[in-house]
Amino acid sequence: MEKAMLDLTPQSIENTLPDPAGVEAVEGQQESPGGGVVVDASPQNEDFHPQMSSTPEREDREKKAEKRFKRLQAEKHELRKLNIHLRKQLAKMRKEKERARKSEMRAKERLRHIERVKPKGGKKLAKERKLAVVSFLTRDENSRLLPGKKDTITKNKIKEQRRILTKPLTELHVLYNSEMKKSLHLSYRQFARRRPFYVTEPKAKDRDTCACMDHENVHLLANKLYSRGLLKTKSISELLVMIVCDPKNKDCMDRVCAKCCFEEVEFPETESSSEVTWEQWKRVTSTNGERMFGNMVKQIYNGTIKELMELFSQKLESLAIHQFNWLHQAEQFRYLKQNITECEAVLHVDFSENYACKLSTEVQAFHFGGSRQQATIHTAVLYTVHGTKSYATLSDSLRHDERAVWAHLEPILGELRETFPQITTLHIQSDGPVTQYRNKNNFYLLSTVPFLSGFTKVTWNFSEKSHGKGAPDGIGGAIKREADRFVQRGGELQAPQQLYEMLNTRLGSSITHYWVNRESIEKYDELIPDNLEAVKGTFKIHQVWSSQPSQITHRTVSCFCRKTERSPCPCYKPVTVDLRVKRTVCNTENPPSSPPQQPREQENLDLCGKFVIVIYDEKPYVGQVLEDVGEEVQVNCMLQSGDKNLFVWPQTVDLIFYYRKDVHAVISEPEPATSRFSKLTLQDWVKFRNTSA
Numbered sequence: 027m028e029k030a031m032l033d034l035t036p037q038s039i040e041n042t043l044p045d046p047a048g049v050e051a052v053e054g055q056q057e058s059p060g061g062g063v064v065v066d067a068s069p070q071n072e073d074f075h076p077q078m079s080s081t082p083e084r085e086d087r088e089k090k091a092e093k094r095f096k097r098l099q100a101e102k103h104e105l106r107k108l109n110i111h112l113r114k115q116l117a118k119m120r121k122e123k124e125r126a127r128k129s130e131m132r133a134k135e136r137l138r139h140i141e142r143v144k145p146k147g148g149k150k151l152a153k154e155r156k157l158a159v160v161s162f163l164t165r166d167e168n169s170r171l172l173p174g175k176k177d178t179i180t181k182n183k184i185k186e187q188r189r190i191l192t193k194p195l196t197e198l199h200v201l202y203n204s205e206m207k208k209s210l211h212l213s214y215r216q217f218a219r220r221r222p223f224y225v226t227e228p229k230a231k232d233r234d235t236c237a238c239m240d241h242e243n244v245h246l247l248a249n250k251l252y253s254r255g256l257l258k259t260k261s262i263s264e265l266l267v268m269i270v271c272d273p274k275n276k277d278c279m280d281r282v283c284a285k286c287c288f289e290e291v292e293f294p295e296t297e298s299s300s301e302v303t304w305e306q307w308k309r310v311t312s313t314n315g316e317r318m319f320g321n322m323v324k325q326i327y328n329g330t331i332k333e334l335m336e337l338f339s340q341k342l343e344s345l346a347i348h349q350f351n352w353l354h355q356a357e358q359f360r361y362l363k364q365n366i367t368e369c370e371a372v373l374h375v376d377f378s379e380n381y382a383c384k385l386s387t388e389v390q391a392f393h394f395g396g397s398r399q400q401a402t403i404h405t406a407v408l409y410t411v412h413g414t415k416s417y418a419t420l421s422d423s424l425r426h427d428e429r430a431v432w433a434h435l436e437p438i439l440g441e442l443r444e445t446f447p448q449i450t451t452l453h454i455q456s457d458g459p460v461t462q463y464r465n466k467n468n469f470y471l472l473s474t475v476p477f478l479s480g481f482t483k484v485t486w487n488f489s490e491k492s493h494g495k496g497a498p499d500g501i502g503g504a505i506k507r508e509a510d511r512f513v514q515r516g517g518e519l520q521a522p523q524q525l526y527e528m529l530n531t532r533l534g535s536s537i538t539h540y541w542v543n544r545e546s547i548e549k550y551d552e553l554i555p556d557n558l559e560a561v562k563g564t565f566k567i568h569q570v571w572s573s574q575p576s577q578i579t580h581r582t583v584s585c586f587c588r589k590t591e592r593s594p595c596p597c598y599k600p601v602t603v604d605l606r607v608k609r610t611v612c613n614t615e616n617p618p619s620s621p622p623q624q625p626r627e628q629e630n631l632d633l634c635g636k637f638v639i640v641i642y643d644e645k646p647y648v649g650q651v652l653e654d655v656g657e658e659v660q661v662n663c664m665l666q667s668g669d670k671n672l673f674v675w676p677q678t679v680d681l682i683f684y685y686r687k688d689v690h691a692v693i694s695e696p697e698p699a700t701s702r703f704s705k706l707t708l709q710d711w712v713k714f715r716n717t718s719a
């Protein structure tokens with residue numbers, strides 16, 4: 027279009043401008059109003075000029091005429107020039123008019139096009155971006171749900187449980203763009219504008235409640251060093267990147283990667299002996315006479331800069347695997363829910379805080395007499411291809427152990443089997459307190475109970491310690507608010523059963539409630555065999571997988587890369603255990619015949635003088651055998667510095683007799699690392715780390 031128009035213009039100029047006829051015509055018109063007579067006469071004057079120059083009178087007239095003629099010619103010349111100029115301007119204006127018309131047409135065309143196509147796509151994309159930001163920011167690793175009844179925020183009459191960001195918004199923005207596809211990328215301002223109102227920056231008050239002691243303590247130290255100009259960043263993820271090859275690699279974060287396990291954050295030269303104070307959270311127990319309370323308090327410490335830097339390095343080092351587990355588990359849970367199939371269900375469970383029943387007009391004596399009844403509330407969110415459903419199971423039994431858990435799960439699993447009989451795989455997600463979910467009894471129950479009702483495969487997945495808050499928390503909060511409103515309106519909730527009845531008869535609730543009586547909990551007590559032995563490394567287990575009764579496969583983190591298959595994938599060193607036989611059946615990575623050879627090798631070997639890894643109280647120690655007396659060996663053990671590959675001989679000799687079977691491995695003599703400390707060879711260090719797993 028544009029080109030064609032440009033080609034046309036020069037032609038139109040040529041056509042109009044140099045056309046002599048046209049010029050004449052316009053000239054004639056222009057001159058006639060001024061002096062039409064003169065113009066007509068002038069050619070005659072020219073013709074008569076020679077004959078009329080004989081008399082002086084005539085000469086005079088002729089001169090005048092000549093002057094006039096010259097003037098008129100000059101005028102004519104001027105007018106001709108003016109005419110050409112005007113003509114040019116006219117052509118220019120015509121051209122401009124044409125151009126304006128065309129661009130107007132184009133604009134109209136564009137507008138029509140926009141109306142036809144863009145609005146839908148634009149709106150759709152905007153919605154998609156908004157959703158992407160909301161789901162990104164409400165991920166449990168990016169913001170933490172505050173569990174309190176009062177931790178709500180209301181905007182435009184919409185009440186939501188408040189969440190606080192776990193990282194600065196700028197850092198989250200970078201993460202967001204690095205993770206999302208190109209069409210969802212946003213500038214920081216666009217990103218910040220799409221933040222949901224209930225996801226907020228932490229307030230001073232929130233900082234006083236500690237979500238995760240491990241993370242908070244590193245934060246406190248990093249902030250201190252940052253404020254003294256000794257660190258360039260206080261972001262934990264950025265600090266970890268400085269000491270590992272890849273924060274998404276488990277070996278790096280577990281500090282057993284050969285390339286990076288000795289890396290440390292480097293500090294600039296500084297007066298390292300000057301005094302400094304710092305804060306750390308500490309768990310203290312207090313008592314009110316009858317009961318013990320565990321509390322977190324912030325304590326102030328004094329020391330030198332050097333000590334602060336060393337403490338920081340040590341804490342950052344041990345934080346690495348915690349950070350890995352947290353983010354890895356969160357990512358796995360997200361993957362699981364996003365890729366759920368027809369025959370799978372995901373159940374995210376959690377105990378809510380007990381509800382203390384109350385009356386509308388509370389009698390003081392009742393308040394202090396301790397006779398207030400409490401209700402146990404276990405909450406669950408069920409995910410299937412058909413959608414999401416929330417549950418709360420209530421009981422007057424205050425038991426929170428694994429047997430109670432299965433009694434609380436029973437009605438939900440029953441409903442699930444009945445509604446969707448095609449669902450035969452059950453994935454459970456929970457946090458990992460050993461008293462509730464992460465213990466041998468639960469492992470036994472999860473590998474037996476679901477098979478009785480028709481499930482063929484079960485996985486139980488634990489979120490990392492202190493990072494388990496999620497969807498079920500919202501249910502507990504909603505129930506308590508509902509109960510409080512009921513009491514405020516004059517209702518009576520004296521007993522847990524009344525709470526259940528009130529909730530169950532309320533119309534329009536999105537939560538399904540079930541009552542769990544004491545007998546159904548006791549039923550599970552009888553299911554557990556007496557002599558179940560502890561599963562080795564229970565504290566570190568984050569996934570238990572069972573597709574065969576009483577047999578489990580466990581590993582230190584979850585993996586769902588082959589979640590639809592019957593047996594687990596070989597990722598992250600799964601270990602299979604038969605809970606009834608109580609021995610390791612096989613390590614999926616090694617053929618079943620090979621692993622238990624090591625102890626046998628040591629059976630006849632004279633260990634005297636050898637360096638060994640010995641297990642005591644489920645923990646590994648490095649030491650030297652001083653005496654070998656058949657069944658037992660006497661070992662002088664070294665002290666480990668934190669979680670590091672640094673060992674030192676203690677001031678007082680630590681001589682203990684160990685059973686030979688507790689000697690896990692014979693290793694080579696530790697090499698000097700610093701003036702005081704020795705370190706294990708990488709091979710031995712891996713052995714040592716695997717022993718603690």
Ligand SMILES: [Zn+2]
Pocket residue numbers: 238239240241242348352491492493
């Ligand atoms: Zn943490």
Ligand SMILES: [Zn+2]
Pocket residue numbers: 270271272277278283284285286287
């Ligand atoms: Zn590495």
Ligand SMILES: [Zn+2]
Pocket residue numbers: 585586587588595596597
């Ligand atoms: Zn895998």
